[in-house]
Amino acid sequence: MxxxxxxxxxxxxxxxxxxxxxxxxxxxxxxxxxxxxxxxxxxxxxxxxxxxxxxxxxxxxESSLPDTLREMMILMVARFFKARYEWHAHGMILKGLGFADEKIAAIGHRQRPQGLTEDETIVFDFVTELLNDGEITDPTFDKAMARFGEVTVLDILATAGYFGFVSMILNAIRLQVPEGGMIMPED
The missing domain is CATH 1.10.8 (Helicase, Ruva Protein; domain 3)
Structure with a gap:
């Protein structure tokens, strides 16, 4: 662009x-x-x-997702769609929640961060499959269901879908990252 x-x-x-x-x-x-x-x-x-x-x-x-899991997911979706404003806004929130800079950087480079908790790993794998493949394998889906249950799995899906929608709008309207904001790594 x-x-x-x-x-x-x-x-x-x-x-x-x-x-x-x-x-x-x-x-x-x-x-x-x-x-x-x-x-x-x-x-x-x-x-x-x-x-x-x-x-x-x-x-x-109003989500059943803990804040850190939700914001990590939003950052993953923002990175997938190359939504720079979304990356900035939710990267700052995630950082404020104590999510390590190295983990944020790994997401920015489309890599699984080192040192994820078990819950973060389950959500990371779930969202990665959803974004990259457009579906979720049975083992990944079953692991998320066993850990989180139906309501939270639906919250994960709704969060990914909603922020994909928002990311596309932000890209199309060219909303800019404020000066000094968090910059998403380039491909």
Whole structure:
């Protein structure tokens, strides 16, 4: 990609329609505490923005997944889709959770990090197969089901799917990593 000009400029709050303002207020006053990621662009379609935020809130803030596992998965999905903004945003969150820099770097180089916990290994293998093969082998699926159960396995699938969706939007709208942000390794 040679052109990095963002495709959707910032919408000033005073220029929002009444429907956009309702969604804006929900985003700013909800668990996201602001307009980040795809939502600056999605606000142009307030009904879509609202629905996407509802699904995202469920996946991100109401999930049965522990924070570290969820954020590791999001980073894997961001790397798969080469979503630089997503890499930055969730890499910073994962780092803040105490996930080692070396592990983040390995994910950035599309490698399994050394020193993963058993749960991290199960999730890493599950998501790697899902992303790379478009499916999950029976042994990997069965291991995840035995460890986490149906609800959490569904949360893993929903998280990977949702953040794949978000990553594609972020790439298409060319949302930029803030200056000094976490940079994803190049292929």
């Amino acid at each position: 040679t052109n990095t000009t963002p495709r959707f400029p910032h919408l000033p709050v005073e220029a929002l329609s009444p429907a956009q303002k309702v969604v804006y207020d929900k985003l700013v006053n909800g668990p996201r505490k602001g307009i980040r990621g795809p939502f600056g662009a999605l606000l142009r379609n307030p009904q879509l923005a609202d629905r996407v935020s509802q699904l995202g809130d469920s996946v991100r803030f």
